[in-house]
Amino acid sequence: MSYSTRNKFEIARFSGEEENHINKKLPKELLLRILSYLDVVSLCRCAQVSKLWNILALDGSNWQRIDLFDFQRDVEGSVIENISHRCGGFLRQLSLRGCESIADGSMKTLAQSCPNIEDLNLNKCKKVTDHTCQALGRRCSKLQRINLDSCPSVTDISLKALSDGCPLLTHVNVSWCQSISENGVEALARSCPKLKSFICRGCKNVNDRAVSCLATFCVDLEVLNVQGCDNLTDDSISKLGGAMRRLCVSGCTRLTDTSLCALATKCPDLVTLELAQCAQLTDAGFQALARSCRMLERMDLEECVLITDTTLVHLAMGCPRLEKLTLSHCELITDYGIKQLSMSPCAAEHLTVLGLDNCPLVTDGALEHLISCHNLQLIELYDCQMVTRNAIRKLRNHLPNIKVHAYFAPVTPPVAGGGARPRYCRCCNII
Amino acid sequence: MTDEKQALVEKIIKDVHNVLSKTAELYAFDIVPVETNFRNKSPVMCIENCLGLESWCVKQVYLHSYTELMDKACFQTQKKCRQVLDSETLLRLLNVTLLINPDLSVLWNKRKEMVQELLLDTSSELKFTRLVLSRKPKCNDAFSHRRWILGTYLNNHQINYLESLINTELIVCDLTADKCPNNYHSWSHRLWFINKLKNIIKQNDMHALYIKEYNFSERWMSKHVSDFSCFHYRQFCIKNIYNLSNVSWKTFENSLDINFRKVLVCLLAKNFPKDRTIQASEQDLVSYSEENLMKFLLSYNNSCSCNVDSVSLCRKFELLCYELTLNSELLRFYKHHESMWYHRRFILHEIIEMMYDHFGLFRHNGVLVKKSCKYCKTTDLKQKQAKIIRSHGDCLYKSVLFQVIIKHEKKFIQESEEDKHAVRHEKYLKLIQGLNNLM
Numbered sequence: 093m094s095y096s097t098r099n100k101f102e103i104a105r106f107s108g109e110e111e112n113h114i115n116k117k118l119p120k121e122l123l124l125r126i127l128s129y130l131d132v133v134s135l136c137r138c139a140q141v142s143k144l145w146n147i148l149a150l151d152g153s154n155w156q157r158i159d160l161f162d163f164q165r166d167v168e169g170s171v172i173e174n175i176s177h178r179c180g181g182f183l184r185q186l187s188l189r190g191c192e193s194i195a196d197g198s199m200k201t202l203a204q205s206c207p208n209i210e211d212l213n214l215n216k217c218k219k220v221t222d223h224t225c226q227a228l229g230r231r232c233s234k235l236q237r238i239n240l241d242s243c244p245s246v247t248d249i250s251l252k253a254l255s256d257g258c259p260l261l262t263h264v265n266v267s268w269c270q271s272i273s274e275n276g277v278e279a280l281a282r283s284c285p286k287l288k289s290f291i292c293r294g295c296k297n298v299n300d301r302a303v304s305c306l307a308t309f310c311v312d313l314e315v316l317n318v319q320g321c322d323n324l325t326d327d328s329i330s331k332l333g334g335a336m337r338r339l340c341v342s343g344c345t346r347l348t349d350t351s352l353c354a355l356a357t358k359c360p361d362l363v364t365l366e367l368a369q370c371a372q373l374t375d376a377g378f379q380a381l382a383r384s385c386r387m388l389e390r391m392d393l394e395e396c397v398l399i400t401d402t403t404l405v406h407l408a409m410g411c412p413r414l415e416k417l418t419l420s421h422c423e424l425i426t427d428y429g430i431k432q433l434s435m436s437p438c439a440a441e442h443l444t445v446l447g448l449d450n451c452p453l454v455t456d457g458a459l460e461h462l463i464s465c466h467n468l469q470l471i472e473l474y475d476c477q478m479v480t481r482n483a484i485r486k487l488r489n490h491l492p493n494i495k496v497h498a499y500f501a502p503v504t505p506p507v508a509g510g511g512a513r514p515r516y517c518r519c520c521n522i523i
Numbered sequence: 524m525t526d527e528k529q530a531l532v533e534k535i536i537k538d539v540h541n542v543l544s545k546t547a548e549l550y551a552f553d554i555v556p557v558e559t560n561f562r563n564k565s566p567v568m569c570i571e572n573c574l575g576l577e578s579w580c581v582k583q584v585y586l587h588s589y590t591e592l593m594d595k596a597c598f599q600t601q602k603k604c605r606q607v608l609d610s611e612t613l614l615r616l617l618n619v620t621l622l623i624n625p626d627l628s629v630l631w632n633k634r635k636e637m638v639q640e641l642l643l644d645t646s647s648e649l650k651f652t653r654l655v656l657s658r659k660p661k662c663n664d665a666f667s668h669r670r671w672i673l674g675t676y677l678n679n680h681q682i683n684y685l686e687s688l689i690n691t692e693l694i695v696c697d698l699t700a701d702k703c704p705n706n707y708h709s710w711s712h713r714l715w716f717i718n719k720l721k722n723i724i725k726q727n728d729m730h731a732l733y734i735k736e737y738n739f740s741e742r743w744m745s746k747h748v749s750d751f752s753c754f755h756y757r758q759f760c761i762k763n764i765y766n767l768s769n770v771s772w773k774t775f776e777n778s779l780d781i782n783f784r785k786v787l788v789c790l791l792a793k794n795f796p797k798d799r800t801i802q803a804s805e806q807d808l809v810s811y812s813e814e815n816l817m818k819f820l821l822s823y824n825n826s827c828s829c830n831v832d833s834v835s836l837c838r839k840f841e842l843l844c845y846e847l848t849l850n851s852e853l854l855r856f857y858k859h860h861e862s863m864w865y866h867r868r869f870i871l872h873e874i875i876e877m878m879y880d881h882f883g884l885f886r887h888n889g890v891l892v893k894k895s896c897k898y899c900k901t902t903d904l905k906q907k908q909a910k911i912i913r914s915h916g917d918c919l920y921k922s923v924l925f926q927v928i929i930k931h932e933k934k935f936i937q938e939s940e941e942d943k944h945a946v947r948h949e950k951y952l953k954l955i956q957g958l959n960n961l962m
Contacts, residue, residue, distance in 0.1 A: 216609075473563060474534060474565065475563060477562045478563075495526055495527050495530070496527060497534065499535075499566065500560060501559070501560055501579045501580060
């Protein structure tokens, strides 16, 4: 453990005068080590104990990983500047999630003083613009993870700067940065071959070319989230490689069964697949998928309106690990499909969450079948108007820990205590 | 069970939010009395751009959203709250809570903060307040929020949609006034809005608006005879009409289907004092120029050499006399309505004040006092105050117009004897206006 040289003299001076045993018994290195296990709040408290402790607690080595989210979010730029001066090269990980008043100026200071930062989270720092990313690209070549979720001023320029300066990047999140387009993504894909996770929810300009680049240049890509990129077609999705584990293409309304078939052949290890609002998908695609992707655990099929019980039959047979299945607004699903699902190998052990809201054909019968799903913890039944209160009560009797989400008014417990009160007031009794 | 309850409530809040954000033309909200739900059906209804919430869930939803807001939105400065809501959840909760109970100023203030932080859009705020007002048309907080929004909006922005903005604002006032009789908040909002526009839109447009509002208030007044808030607004409109330019006055006269001069002459002819020989016939009076008519009615020469704007003076008298006949008509139709009698007081007060003003007098502690001419600022200090006042006062009381008005009032009070307000009106004129000796 080392601490900044400029403080060594001061520590020697203060420790001589201290009466406290702990300071005498333990060497400074050990104290520093102990302090390094504390969180932000405790460190700040320790810093108020004595001059010695102040120096120790605020030593940069204790501040390698900082997350201000639970501590304080209305921080001003000066706080970040202080942090970056104190931590210097020690800082590895910084989360400024939700610190909305942070702007470019202080982020530039940070990039200059903390060149070793590896993980930076700027989620919802709405004032951050391309200048921050340019500074990061110039200084912080070790950056591996960057989260720019909901920073609307971030554009392709940022992605280019980051790809030029940070070749080690593995995780990138640019969700809701609406100006991001194919050019930025292509630059990133070309110069960051180690990329494992790319998330760009709601970036409407991300198109087939962008995703194709990611698929060809980043062979390790495991996580891809292109929710709401409605320009995407089967062309790019079919190019995704075998490393893919978690894929979210919700809201990519142009996708058809071709994508599903391609995923089935190329990405057999898929664990999570979100396909909400892909309304063109049919049973045929899911048949192919269920045959080869046997590791699937989570599937979101909300508003895949064309799928029928056949899909459920295939999923039940092909995906024994299925934990979470959302079938909201799949209006053709009937009790038969649920019955098949409940008889599958996944049902008894794995299935924990099942979303059936707005499936108008689901009736009380479905709930009776689900009794065999011992692990079921949550079932969503909003707006399934054929499901009655009695059926839910029966299901609860069999699965006491289940949570049922439906539009039934919660039963209010009868008001207790009204009848138990003595009819006469206490004073009358005494007299 | 509590988890499920919370999930249900949050789902309902989300449903409401979905309807609010997806339906742009939403114009009404209400709570639908459905006490029990046998079917697993959403309590949030959206039919023909109206949002409804079934009553069985209101209590739970309100409890949840209110406590959530109070615990987590940092309203108590003492208690340092750990969890802070993000702006979207905060907005969702604010929407639902305020729709159910709009009388929470704290929450409205939170919304204002959000507008200042650009987390909320001003136009969506206008829509939301409108929705709130559709259920609670008397909610002052919603009106004041609207005023705040409009104030910042009108001050800071170059406005492209001013016309539609004015229209929607007036429509909102119409709807709220219509839904709830005697809606003071609605009418004072309308009044504030017109006053606010004075600094913003061009004079011509403003005059057109004054005329429109005058006509509107007349229609409204004759349908809502005991809504004094409306009468108050009418008085505001009349005062605005005083300031019309010549051009606008022409369009104003053309827009009406009555001739002001004829109404005035008719009133005069019916109540000419008997003891005097009137040379002018009705036709003559109609064709008189404004100046001549005023000379005939007031027969007064100002002591100083200033020119009196007899045209505008004549217009004011015409306007007020029309108002007086209108009021008499309404009173004959709808008896025993206090607010109309109060409106009559206003009219007479205006007429009498105007005459005092013309004669260079004003009432101070119930006594007439001579004031300096407002144009040339000369005071005749040589003559004694008392003497001048006596002579001017005599002039005033002998003028045709004054006698006509007094006679007309006497007649009207006799006519509506059975109305107890008539007696009060007489007392008002005698004691408050100091016409005891003359009636």
